[in-house]
Amino acid sequence: MQIAIVLFDRFTALDAVGPYETLGRLPDSETVFVAEQAGPVRTDTGNLALVADRTFAEVTRPDIVVVPGGPGQTAQMDNGVLLDWLRAADATTTWTTSVCTGSLLLAAAGLLEGRRATSHWLAYDVLGRFGAEATGERVVTDGKYVTAAGVSSGIDMGLTLLGTIAGADHAMAVQLLTEYDPQPPYDAGSPEKAPARIVEAMRAKSRFTFA
Amino acid sequence: MQIAIVLFDRFTALDAVGPYETLGRLPDSETVFVAEQAGPVRTDTGNLALVADRTFAEVTRPDIVVVPGGPGQTAQMDNGVLLDWLRAADATTTWTTSVCTGSLLLAAAGLLEGRRATSHWLAYDVLGRFGAEATGERVVTDGKYVTAAGVSSGIDMGLTLLGTIAGADHAMAVQLLTEYDPQPPYDAGSPEKAPARIVEAMRAKSRFTFA
Numbered sequence: 220m221q222i223a224i225v226l227f228d229r230f231t232a233l234d235a236v237g238p239y240e241t242l243g244r245l246p247d248s249e250t251v252f253v254a255e256q257a258g259p260v261r262t263d264t265g266n267l268a269l270v271a272d273r274t275f276a277e278v279t280r281p282d283i284v285v286v287p288g289g290p291g292q293t294a295q296m297d298n299g300v301l302l303d304w305l306r307a308a309d310a311t312t313t314w315t316t317s318v319c320t321g322s323l324l325l326a327a328a329g330l331l332e333g334r335r336a337t338s339h340w341l342a343y344d345v346l347g348r349f350g351a352e353a354t355g356e357r358v359v360t361d362g363k364y365v366t367a368a369g370v371s372s373g374i375d376m377g378l379t380l381l382g383t384i385a386g387a388d389h390a391m392a393v394q395l396l397t398e399y400d401p402q403p404p405y406d407a408g409s410p411e412k413a414p415a416r417i418v419e420a421m422r423a424k425s426r427f428t429f430a
Numbered sequence: 431m432q433i434a435i436v437l438f439d440r441f442t443a444l445d446a447v448g449p450y451e452t453l454g455r456l457p458d459s460e461t462v463f464v465a466e467q468a469g470p471v472r473t474d475t476g477n478l479a480l481v482a483d484r485t486f487a488e489v490t491r492p493d494i495v496v497v498p499g500g501p502g503q504t505a506q507m508d509n510g511v512l513l514d515w516l517r518a519a520d521a522t523t524t525w526t527t528s529v530c531t532g533s534l535l536l537a538a539a540g541l542l543e544g545r546r547a548t549s550h551w552l553a554y555d556v557l558g559r560f561g562a563e564a565t566g567e568r569v570v571t572d573g574k575y576v577t578a579a580g581v582s583s584g585i586d587m588g589l590t591l592l593g594t595i596a597g598a599d600h601a602m603a604v605q606l607l608t609e610y611d612p613q614p615p616y617d618a619g620s621p622e623k624a625p626a627r628i629v630e631a632m633r634a635k636s637r638f639t640f641a
């Protein structure tokens with residue numbers, strides 16, 4: 220089984236690395252990082268690059284596609300090369316997935332119309348514009364489409380899908396291997412839980428229009 | 431403030447990316463990925479490379495050092511270039527940190543002697559051999575040394591240290607931005623919580639001697 224994780228300029232690293240570190244440990248699978256051009260792809264902070272080992276043209280029939288998000292997603296919303304690849308790959312995938320605003324790219328490719336999906340909490344309304352029904356759940360499965368909320372939720376999505384495909388024991392083994400026993404020092408990981416002043420400040424300074 | 435994240439062949443990606451995505455969002459800071467040679471450094475699965483933008487020789491006085499772990503850690507335990515750099519950098523850091531078996535490299539450099547520290551749960555005993563006191567906590571702070579447990583715990587470590595340095599509000603904002611509201615589909619993230627058959631199978635097949 221081939222898992223293709225998409226990279227593009229100014230993606231968010233953890234969006235991609237969460238599913239890579241969990242779902243990527245699926246038995247008898249190969250994970251490939253894929254982008255329009257092969258080579259280093261810079262993240263949103265500019266301080267890190269991950270290497271795309273393959274071009275889109277080289278990966279034509281992945282079984283699972285993972286699309287991360289990040290500030291660079293906006294510039295990809297009318298990238299025909301990426302959207303065409305997503306549509307073509309999706310025609311034969313068993314699972315098409317996203318983390319964070321990666322779901323907006325699936326939506327822009329026309330793949331989420333009429334489906335329940337999620338995204339980063341700042342971007343729910345954009346999903347609706349593409350005919351998807353945004354939900355506040357952390358991981359949303361609708362048919363073969365699995366979308367996850369912001370950034371770190373790709374870890375939960377990866378483990379969830381790993382369990383579905385390979386069974387609970389394998390997913391628990393990967394959870395134990397990666398010691399995923401979260402103990403955040405604060406309880407501010409969603410707009411419902413964070414102090415209102417922090418939520419409002421983030422809404423106010425969000426310059427991303429997403430679409 | 432300069433944050434240096436160390437890379438070496440066959441490190442575990444999430445060990446490095448967890449602190450990068452959290453601690454790396456410290457205001458007025460620069461994060462640099464550093465290795466013996468600059469260029470792509472392959473992770474433990476072989477399916478991903480992160481780019482080290484700088485060599486050890488180019489990063490001489492980082493304020494914060496982050497050392498990830500992973501299967502490749504064993505081969506670094508007698509790498510004088512890495513250990514010498516860790517000792518030299520540590521002489522002027524404000525914080526010296528690790529994730530997973532990265533703590534064994536700090537220990538091998540002589541930096542954890544007589545200190546409380548942690549590591550991946552399969553590697554506690556090795557810390558003891560280097561004169562550190564292994565604890566079962568997820569994030570352990572002893573003076574300026576902050577060590578985290580396995581792989582995903584680097585996210586909790588990053589947020590903890592971010593709060594200490596920049597204040598709780600900033601750390602909560604980063605938690606909200608990265609939507610770190612964990613909802614693992616299983617409760618198997620530590621050897622105390624995972625089914626005994628899975629813990630024992632992992633102990634049995636662990637081929638890493640670590641030191």
